Amino acid sequence: MSDPGYGLVLRFKVTLDDHTDLGAWTKCEGLSVEYDVQEVKEGGQNDFIHRLPGRAKYQNIKLTRPIDKDTGKVAVWLASVASDPKRSTAEIELLDSGGTKVTSWKLAGVYPAKWTGPTLDTGTNQVALEILELVHNGFTR
Numbered sequence: 684m685s686d687p688g689y690g691l692v693l694r695f696k697v698t699l700d701d702h703t704d705l706g707a708w709t710k711c712e713g714l715s716v717e718y719d720v721q722e723v724k725e726g727g728q729n730d731f732i733h734r735l736p737g738r739a740k741y742q743n744i745k746l747t748r749p750i751d752k753d754t755g756k757v758a759v760w761l762a763s764v765a766s767d768p769k770r771s772t773a774e775i776e777l778l779d780s781g782g783t784k785v786t787s788w789k790l791a792g793v794y795p796a797k798w799t800g801p802t803l804d805t806g807t808n809q810v811a812l813e814i815l816e817l818v819h820n821g822f823t824r
Contacts (some may be wrong), residue, residue, distance in 0.1 A: 693777060693785075697746060699793070700772040703760055705815070706753025711775060713742040714788055716822065743796055743816050744775070750801055750811040757815060761795055770794050772823065792820030 697705040719737030773793040777785045796818045801811035 693779065694782075695746065696776040696778055698774050698776070699760070703756065704753075705756055705760065706748075706751065707778070708746040708748040708815075710745075710747035712745040712747075714744065714775070715742050716740070717742075739821060741819055741821055743818050744790070746815045746817070747812055750813055754813055757798065757813070761798055764795055768794075770820075773817065773819070789823045790817070790819040790821070791823045792818075794818050 695708040695711045697708060699705065717740045719740070721735045721737045723733040723735060725733060770792045771794070773790045774787050775790070776787040779785050794817065795815065797814075797816040799814040799816075801813060802809075803811070
């Protein structure tokens with residue numbers, strides 16, 4: 684019998700096509716697609732308007748986690764893209780509390796849009812977070 688609470692403790696593992704493992708992340712936002720809809724009014728057809736699919740729009744993927752040992756892997760990847768700009772494919776794997784893959788999303792044309800490091804302030808009692816924002820050209824199989 685499966686654990687009914689497996690969806691309650693989740694992590695996201697991100698891997699690039701060249702097998703660069705960017706580690707586990709605790710928050711993933713932006714897994715969505717939206718299609719432009721073209722409306723076509725046909726002469727003589729007054730019962731409805733044809734609604735045809737248009738271009739797909741993909742949100743940026745925003746990954747968040749506390750600073751950890753894998754932060755250095757992100758820095759290495761960002762430096763390599765800065766010196767040799769190229770797009771990658773990426774896989775975001777949803778892991779349960781035991782580290783078992785639940786499902787995954789593969790992204791085409793991935794490129795880093797933004798990286799934000801932690802605010803370092805010894806006067807506060809906050810977790811040091813990093814945020815990585817990725818652009819992509821859509822989902823692949």
